[in-house]
Amino acid sequence: MKKTIWGLALLLGLASCSGNKTNNEMDAFINDLMGKMTLEEKLGQLNLPVTGDIVTGAAQSSNVAENIRAGRVGGLFNLKGAGRVAELQRIAVEESRLGIPLIFGMDVIHGYETVFPIPLGLSCTWDMEAIERSAQIAAQEATADGICWTFSPMVDICHDARWGRISEGNGEDPFLGSRIAEAMVRGYQQGDLTSANTMMACVKHFALYGAPEAGRDYNTVDMSLWRMYNEYFPPYKAACDAGAGSYMASFNIVNGVPATGNRWLLTDVLRKQWGFDGFVVSDYTGIYEMIAHGMGDLKEVSALALHAGLDMDMVSDGLVGTLAESLKEGRTTQADIDQACRRILEAKYKLGLFEDPYRYCDTTRYAKEVYTEENRREARRIAGESFVLLKNEGDILPLKRQGKIALIGPLANTRANMPGTWSVAATSERYSTVVEGLKRAVGDKAQILYAKGCNLMYDAQAEADATMFGREMRDNRSDAAMRAEALAIARQANVIVFAGGEASEMAGECSSRVGIEMPDAQHDLLVELVKLGKPIVLLNFSGRPMILNWETEHIPAILEVWFGGSEAADAIADVVFGDVVPSGKLTTSFPRHVGQLPMSYSYYNTGRPVQADAFVKFQSCYMDVSNTPLYPFGYGLSYTTFSYSPITLSSNELTKDGEIEAKVTVNNTGKCEGTEVVQLYIRDLVGSVTRPVKELKGFKRVTLKEGESCVVTFTIDADLLKFYNGELEYVCEPGEFEVMIGTNSADVQSAKFALK
C-alpha cells in the first residue's frame, strides 16, 4: 500500500492531533513532510487551479484530476457540494504520492445558500453582532458543503460610487471598516479553525483595490503613503490583528508595482510591520496579469511574485509552471519556495486537514445545516436592519395593510436578482420576489396589484450586460404597452410602491459605471407615476450609492434596500408594513453628481474651505453643484425620531495615559420603539499634518421605546486620537480636539477638549 500522509501522521504519533497543537508539533510535522517532498510537489502546493463554474479572467489551468494525482495542486475553489469536494479530496489523499489533502476555497462573500445583504448593505446595520453572526452562519453552511476557506472579508475602503465593487465592501470609513473586518474574521473563524463548522478567512484585496482612478475596475491606484496608512490600511490590519488566516493580493499597482509582486506590501508591511504569519494567495490570474502590467514574461513575474511574499497562485499556472526552471537559472531560491510551501501546509494543518482530510465533507450535514429555518430567520432579521430609510415625507411609510397597493417596477418580480452580486452558492429559485413577499405580508387584508411597467433600461444590449449570470429579466413587450399596463393599475390603487434601481450585476466586479442615476426607462415611468398624485414609495435596489436627486425631489418615501439576500422579499415587507422599524445608516455618502467623486465625509480642508453651501469665487467649490452629498455618511431615518442633548465631557483635559467620557442623552421623541445608531466623531484641530474635518471614532446602537431616553457614553483616550504622521509614526499630538456626537456625520452636537 502506498504510503500516504495518514501513515506519516501515525508515525509521528499525530493520528489524534488537532490543529490546536503547539507550533512545535506543527513545525515537526511539516518539517518531516517537507523532507519527503520533491521540488515538483512543493510547487504543486502553491497551485490553485480553477474548478468552479465561474471564470472571470484568462484562466490558464486544465487537467485538474491528473494534476492532483501528480501532486501539482494545492487547492481548488468554487466547487459546490460536499460529495464533489470529497471525490477530489480522495484523489489527492489516496492517489497522490504523499497524500497531502487539498484546501477548498470559495467566494462565500455574504452568505452561502442562506444569503445575507451584500456587504455594503450589511455594513449599514452598524451591528457587529449581526455581522459576525452572518459570517458564522455562512461558515456553518459552507463547511457543511465541503468548503473550509472563504475569499472574504473584502475590506477595501472606497470613496467612489462609480466603482462597481463598492457593493462588496463596507463603505468609506476606516474605523467602521476595521470593526466590520474584525467581526467578519471572528464570525468565519470563531477562534478555532479546526472546528468542522468554521472556515479560514481570506482578507482581500490587499491593498487599495477600492481606490482605482476614475472608479474604473482594475485601474491604476496612486496614493501617498500617509493616506494609505491613515485611510486605507486600517481594515486590512484590523483583520490581521483579529487572526485572519490568509490574504489575497489585489490586481492593482501600489507605488507602481502590482500588489501581486510587491515585496514592500506583502512582506515589509503585512508580515514585518503587522506580524501576519498566514499565507497570501493571488487574485484570479493576478500573476499572469503582471505581464500586461509590463513586469516581464510569465517566468519573470512568477519569480517576482514569490520573492514578494506571494504563496499561492490562483489560476495563472505561473508558480507551478516556471519556478523549477527559475531555480535552475538562479532567478529564485529554494528558501523562498520552501517558505511558501510551508505556509500553505501550515494553513492545512491549522484547518485540521492532516488530521482528517474529509473534515468538511460530511454529506449528511447539508440537509440539516444549509438554508435552515433558523438561518433564514436570521437573514431576514439582518436584512431588515440593513435597509436605509432615505426619505419619508408625510410618514407615508409604514403602509397600512389595506386597500389596493400597486407594486410596479422591473425589480418587483425577479427572483434571481434578490441575492445580489457575488453570491456564488445562491439557489435563487428558492428565494421570493418582492411581489410574493408583499402578498404574503398582507394576506387577504389588502390587494397587491402588480405590473412590471418597464424594462431595466431602454437599451436591450445594455440590459443584457447588466443582467448576466442567469439574472436576465428582459420583457419583450413594447415600452408603451408596459407603461400603459402599469399606469392602469396605479390609477386603481391607493398607494404605489416602485421596486427599481439597479439589477444585481450593475454593481460588483467589472461593473463600474459613470451614469449612476436611475436608468432611463425607470426614470420616465416614475415621472408618469408621480403625475398621478398618489402616495408613492420607492424601494431602491442598488449595489452602490446612486444619484437620486430627482427622486428626492419628487418621491415622498425612499427606502434603500441594496440587495438584501435570500430573505430580502420578506424583510422588505417587514419594513414596508412597519413590523420592523428601519434603523440602517449609510456607510457611504450618496453624491449629488458623479463629478463630485471620489467623496468622503472625512475630507481635508483646503486653504480655501467653503463657508456656505453655495458657489463663492476663489473658494474650493464647484460652480454648478454643492460640495455636500445628497445623503451624508451615517444618515438614515426611522419611523420614530430621536433628539440629542448637548454633549457633557467628564473633563476638558485629557492626559496621555488618562481617559475622559463624552455623554449625550438620546431621547425617542416619536411614536414607536426604534433603534438609533449614535455616532462619535473627533477632529484634531491642529496637527503636524493636515487632519480630516472629522473622523468616526465610535458608535453605539441603542433601542428606545416611545418617549424613553438613555445616556450614551463614549470613552476617549489618547489611543483613539492616534494617526500616522508625515514620518508614518503612529502618534497622538497634544492640542485641541473637537468631539462631535450625533445621528449622522452632518448633524452633530459638539464640544472641545485638549490633549495635554
Ligand code: BGC
Ligand atoms: C475576484 C476575487 C475573487 C476571485 C475568485 C476575482 O475575480 O477579484 O474577489 O475572490 O475572483 O473567484
